Amino acid sequence: MIEVNAKLKRQDFELDVSLALDQHVTAIFGPSGSGKSTLLNVIAGISKPDRGRVVVNGETVFDHEKRINKPIHQRRIGLVFQDARLFPHLNVEHNLRYPLKFIPAHEQQFHLRDIVNLLEIEPLLKRTTHQLSGGEKQRVALGRTLLSSPRLLMLDEPLASLDESLKSQILPFLKKVADEINIPMIYISHSKDEIMQITNNVVYINAGKIVD
Amino acid sequence: MLEFFSFTPAEITILLLSLKVAVCCVILIISPAIAVAWLLARKSFLGKSLLDSLIHLPLVLPPVVPGYLLLLLFGNSGLIGKFLNEHFGFSIAFTWMGAVVASAVMAFPLMVRSIRLAISHVDRRLELAAQSLGARPISVFFTVTLPLSMPGIITGLILAFSRSMGEFGATITFVGNIESETRTLPLAIYSLTQTPDGDLAALRLVIISMTLALGALMISDRLERKASQQIGHGHD
Numbered sequence: 001m002i003e004v005n006a007k008l009k010r011q012d013f014e015l016d017v018s019l020a021l022d023q024h025v026t027a028i029f030g031p032s033g034s035g036k037s038t039l040l041n042v043i044a045g046i047s048k049p050d051r052g053r054v055v056v057n058g059e060t061v062f063d064h065e066k067r068i069n070k071p072i073h074q075r076r077i078g079l080v081f082q083d084a085r086l087f088p089h090l091n092v093e094h095n096l097r098y099p100l101k102f103i104p105a106h107e108q109q110f111h112l113r114d115i116v117n118l119l120e121i122e123p124l125l126k127r128t129t130h131q132l133s134g135g136e137k138q139r140v141a142l143g144r145t146l147l148s149s150p151r152l153l154m155l156d157e158p159l160a161s162l163d164e165s166l167k168s169q170i171l172p173f174l175k176k177v178a179d180e181i182n183i184p185m186i187y188i189s190h191s192k193d194e195i196m197q198i199t200n201n202v203v204y205i206n207a208g209k210i211v212d
Numbered sequence: 213m214l215e216f217f218s219f220t221p222a223e224i225t226i227l228l229l230s231l232k233v234a235v236c237c238v239i240l241i242i243s244p245a246i247a248v249a250w251l252l253a254r255k256s257f258l259g260k261s262l263l264d265s266l267i268h269l270p271l272v273l274p275p276v277v278p279g280y281l282l283l284l285l286f287g288n289s290g291l292i293g294k295f296l297n298e299h300f301g302f303s304i305a306f307t308w309m310g311a312v313v314a315s316a317v318m319a320f321p322l323m324v325r326s327i328r329l330a331i332s333h334v335d336r337r338l339e340l341a342a343q344s345l346g347a348r349p350i351s352v353f354f355t356v357t358l359p360l361s362m363p364g365i366i367t368g369l370i371l372a373f374s375r376s377m378g379e380f381g382a383t384i385t386f387v388g389n390i391e392s393e394t395r396t397l398p399l400a401i402y403s404l405t406q407t408p409d410g411d412l413a414a415l416r417l418v419i420i421s422m423t424l425a426l427g428a429l430m431i432s433d434r435l436e437r438k439a440s441q442q443i444g445h446g447h448d
Contacts, residue, residue, distance in 0.1 A: 073344070
């Protein structure tokens with residue numbers, strides 16, 4: 001489903017990976033600074049590799065030789081960040097609705113209602129984003145990303161900024177999304193415990209390279 | 213005694229003209245100011261520091277200089293003025309529209325400065341999130357960058373408006389001091405101070421001018437606070 005061949009050199013870091021992901025859920029695991037987020041940026045179109053190719057669901061989104069480099073907004077790759085990145089000028093409901101205006105109606109995979117129920121965020125809808133706890137923010141951010149009808153969902157350390165009790169509150173929702181929603185998912189984390197609860201399919205990355 | 217508190221017809225003319233010039237000035241420069249502010253805040257390109265300096269020039273020059281340059285350009289024998297006159301039978305020198313242009317040149321840097329600052333404070337990670345949700349760059353600008361810059365845009369509007377209401381040097385040089393056409397508040401005050409027995413009338417205009425300036429500052433403060441609250445920064 002996802003093929004990544006990428007070389008990317010920065011001053012003090014080099015990413016050199018080649019991997020094919022064909023499972024529904026894949027975890028990418030590695031210490032901080034290992035290149036996990038760089039890999040995610042390459043797939044999402046945030047960072048441009050010096051060389052290589054990225055194919056998502058059969059569509060080439062990046063090919064150095066063929067000079068293909070689809071911009072972020074055309075890749076339809078859903079991102080959930082460590083810091084939820086909700087829009088502070090919009091309330092929760094408008095944050096959730098934000099992606100809907102960019103996706104043609106017939107391509108929308110979810111109704112707002114379904115996502116609100118799935119993530120149990122009904123009581124939050126009218127709140128402003130600074131009235132939310134860290135865990136609530138992450139749930140809203142996850143919902144917003146799902147409503148963009150992505151072809152691939154990438155979560156970059158979605159629990160890293162939450163304390164233990166909040167983590168255990170969010171994990172069931174992540175599992176629910178992984179199990180019930182038919183979108184391939186890449187889960188990035190430096191925590192083995194967290195990953196074990198999501199999937200057994202783990203890719204280990206260290207110093208910019210995939211380790212077998 | 214009551215008479216002191218009501219405007220004379222001459223004062224109303226002066227006041228309406230000043231407001232017309234200031235409002236038109238703000239309308240004229242708001243879009244270009246946002247565009248230039250965005251360019252300066254977010255892009256690097258050849259000649260950026262030159263553009264930056266050119267825009268800021270009116271802030272550091274004696275206002276009579278931009279006024280004189282405008283006269284050279286837009287005067288009836290000037291480069292642009294001649295063209296406008298010959299092809300469209302149209303002239304802005306010595307008209308209220310010229311006063312708008314003169315104050316626009318003087319107010320533009322103030323507006324660009326505050327909007328640029330606001331845009332450079334918008335979290336780019338939010339813009340990235342918007343892109344990943346399917347928004348094209350232009351949509352990101354209108355749905356994320358611009359609303360989050362609103363407090364700075366409001367400040368810029370008020371600064372430009374006030375600058376235009378107070379503009380003197382460039383205006384008098386470019387469009388003169390013509391009653392009911394280009395004689396705005398500061399020019400009227402100046403004229404009265406040059407007139408024997410004009411002191412009381414000048415003082416009245418000074419009071420009006422100060423009241424307007426104070427009002428603008430208070431409204432700006434209120435609007436800014438409201439806008440800040442709307443974008444989630446208003447905890448104080």
